Amino acid sequence: MNKTKLVSEMSRNEVLDHINETVCPEEGRIPAFILGDPTIYKLEEEQIFMKTWLFLGHESEIANKGDYITRDLAGYSIIIAKDDEGTIRAFYNMCTHRGMKLCRADHGNKKTFTCPYHGFNFKNNGKLVGVPLQKEIYGDTLDKEKMSLHQVTIETYKGCIFGTWNPDPEPLSDFLGDFKFYWDLVICRAEMVVLGPPQRYIIHSHWKTGADNFVGDSYHTMVTHGSIAQLGMVPGPKYSKKGVQVHTENGHGCNIGMPNPIYAFPEELIPEYKENLSPEQFEIISNLKNTNGNLFPNLSFLVSHTEIKGQHISNTSLRQWRPVGPDKMEVITWFLVEKHASEDWKRRSRESFVLTFSPSGIFEQDDTEVFTDITAAAKGILPQIREMNLNYTMGLHREPLKDFPGPGVVYDDKFTEASHRNYYKYWLELLNRGRKETEDGE
Ligand code: FES
Ligand SMILES: [Fe+2]
Numbered sequence: 543m544n545k546t547k548l549v550s551e552m553s554r555n556e557v558l559d560h561i562n563e564t565v566c567p568e569e570g571r572i573p574a575f576i577l578g579d580p581t582i583y584k585l586e587e588e589q590i591f592m593k594t595w596l597f598l599g600h601e602s603e604i605a606n607k608g609d610y611i612t613r614d615l616a617g618y619s620i621i622i623a624k625d626d627e628g629t630i631r632a633f634y635n636m637c638t639h640r641g642m643k644l645c646r647a648d649h650g651n652k653k654t655f656t657c658p659y660h661g662f663n664f665k666n667n668g669k670l671v672g673v674p675l676q677k678e679i680y681g682d683t684l685d686k687e688k689m690s691l692h693q694v695t696i697e698t699y700k701g702c703i704f705g706t707w708n709p710d711p712e713p714l715s716d717f718l719g720d721f722k723f724y725w726d727l728v729i730c731r732a733e734m735v736v737l738g739p740p741q742r743y744i745i746h747s748h749w750k751t752g753a754d755n756f757v758g759d760s761y762h763t764m765v766t767h768g769s770i771a772q773l774g775m776v777p778g779p780k781y782s783k784k785g786v787q788v789h790t791e792n793g794h795g796c797n798i799g800m801p802n803p804i805y806a807f808p809e810e811l812i813p814e815y816k817e818n819l820s821p822e823q824f825e826i827i828s829n830l831k832n833t834n835g836n837l838f839p840n841l842s843f844l845v846s847h848t849e850i851k852g853q854h855i856s857n858t859s860l861r862q863w864r865p866v867g868p869d870k871m872e873v874i875t876w877f878l879v880e881k882h883a884s885e886d887w888k889r890r891s892r893e894s895f896v897l898t899f900s901p902s903g904i905f906e907q908d909d910t911e912v913f914t915d916i917t918a919a920a921k922g923i924l925p926q927i928r929e930m931n932l933n934y935t936m937g938l939h940r941e942p943l944k945d946f947p948g949p950g951v952v953y954d955d956k957f958t959e960a961s962h963r964n965y966y967k968y969w970l971e972l973l974n975r976g977r978k979e980t981e982d983g984e
Contacts, residue, residue: 580868608652619634632694653665855891
């Protein structure tokens with residue numbers, strides 16, 4: 543391999559050969575260039591984001607008939623609407639007359655969507671129902687039946703809506719696999735609702751920096767968030783070491799902080815937790831200090847807690863690292879809360895979230911500084927960056943636990959990088975799967 547040859551000058555198979563030579567998750571070796579090279583970014587776009595399931599939103603965001611949200615699915619705008627019969631549907635946000643973006647609002651409630659260009663009118667089930675001056679200008683020739691909005695494939699799991707551009711996707715449930723055991727703790731320990739529209743902001747960071755951090759990096763909290771310990775907000779700098787790290791198939795992974803001497807969930811909801819969770823899951827939630835994780839490729843989650851007005855309150859959020867370029871991403875954060883908690887508890891839980899992991903939150907600001915500086919170092923086409931490896935060897939010498947009550951590969955103690963290695967292993971597999979499909983089709 544010519545070391546000065548730019549990745550953009552290589553053929554697709556040369557790029558994949560180069561990635562396979564240099565990215566070695568099993569040995570804990572990940573080259574920095576995969577966090578910033580524009581050609582790798584394009585490959586990810588094609589082989590990962592166009593093919594896998596991506597999170598779009600939560601059913602509670604469209605609780606009523608006629609509610610809709612507009613979201614991005616791998617760079618393309620879609621409308622997710624609950625139609626008048628109560629069915630959730632997703633449509634490509636493009637008018638079938640001349641291609642205008644049909645809906646330009648983020649959310650709302652509508653029976654019909656009227657195109658801003660020539661006024662074609664679509665029902666919230668996607669059917670074209672109105673055309674200005676139809677009889678006069680088209681006579682009987684316009685077949686409105688054939689002009690419905692283009693449907694987009696979606697599936698839901700426990701209130702979470704996922705979409706994909708893959709015409710033949712694996713079932714969402716299979717994609718989530720064993721990780722559902724842990725994902726359930728976050729999104730269906732009780733009936734959960736999203737409060738308010740998601741918060742969104744754009745930072746100059748590569749999308750994988752966020753996923754990489756949330757999939758299993760508790761180690762950084764001692765330093766990046768060291769001020770928290772100095773301020774006495776947590777007992778000490780090694781606060782986040784205790785617990786387990788888990789990974790499952792398909793690149794999913796999380797850290798679970800345990801035990802917690804302080805129960806930070808609403809006590810009155812214990813019966814609901816018991817009803818929604820298995821005894822093993824309930825045992826974990828009863829001892830949970832915090833959990834952070836990442837559902838491949840770019841949906842992270844977090845349950846943490848802080849003291850608000852003398853009481854420990856947990857807060858739950860989902861965060862998506864939406865790529866908008868090799869060195870830029872939009873961070874989208876949903877705040878979730880137990881629907882049946884008291885209004886006071888919900889308010890304080892939200893306060894706990896805003897103080898810590900909203901865009902103005904103390905942890906969030908620490909993290910985004912790191913993501914941005916990593917991206918600045920790794921970005922671009924610098925050939926030398928391909929010789930610079932990052933180290934993911936932590937915990938390679940350790941054996942997983944044999945008796946943890948949940949599935950997956952579980953390590954005692956959160957300070958390991960097994961989840962990262964599992965994440966990049968699947969990342970590599972998907973990029974190579976693209977080549978295999980191309981070769982099979984040749
Ligand atoms: S492009 Fe929508 S009505 Fe013409
Ligand atoms: Fe952090």
